[in-house]
Amino acid sequence: MKNSLRHDILSGTRDGIPIAMGYFAVAFSLGIIAKKAGLTALIGFISSFFTRASAGEYGVYTLVAVNATYVELIAMCLVVNLRYMLMSAALSQKLSPTLSWFHRIMMACCITDEIFGISINHKGYTPPAYTYSAALISGIFWASGCAAGIIAGGMLPTSIVSALSVALYGMFLAIIMPMARNDRDVLYAIIASFVMSGVFAITPVLSDINSGTRTIILTIVISAVAAWLKPLPLNNDGEA
């Protein structure tokens, strides 16, 4: 038992380190925006550590910068982070039925795109210690990156900042492509996502929809169509 806990912490940290590296770079560019909204490095650190929501935080800081109402801010958080709600529902299927409420709630709070990605890929039921370790190390780097961006942002040349900004997307690809290779249906769903998302971005009127809302709409529609056309076979071993 002790050994498996140790193993979960080690493997969680190991898988969390590459995420942490990418997070630092992405959070750095987020820090530049946070600074414009008037956040100090300390508030940026706290905000980033406890929300860990890239697009959500971007939305929040742009609203803070224009002195928006509190209601607008809450609405932004709920809409832009709606995908976490879907991820949380998906992750609920990867938890042992005997897992306590405390761990369920804590694991839900750990969800980010990447932490969700590695947690859902864990074989069998996902152990809490694995998710916590990965979330802790990546959360610290995410928050530090944001604070660093607030302090030092604007000192780096644009060519470097824009090159760093693709790190996040590279990580997304590394999460989805291996699964696409294993499951032809996932590959088709990913191709459909690329095509639809591209069409949304260039079609007049549709392109006015911000990328957070586009993500929500397309995720629901494409996943529903995929589930309808290519449902999963029945299984009872608790693995997704």
Place this chain on the structure above:
Amino acid sequence: MEKHDIVLYILLAIIATNLIRVVPIALIKGEIKNTFLRSFLYYVPYVTLAVMTFPDMIQATMTPLSGIVALSVGIIAAWYGMGLFPVAIICCVIAYFFNGLGAFM
């Protein structure tokens, strides 16, 4: 207009962002039996990440060309099972290289 409190802003953001994460996992205990719902949840993560990657990735770079090359190479590297960090680094290096190339064209 009254200036809002930045600390309260951040506090509300923290509460709202985490609440949306907690609600489903707190409500769903045990295995979902409905095949459609299980299948839907199976596809959600891959579709979400794919939608967020394209076309945003080619808009994040200084020229669309550098984004397109970084995306293509990233897809190939990820397809052949390179880890999160190697793929991320490869994409950054390619984007940086082609950003620089774009400046001369």
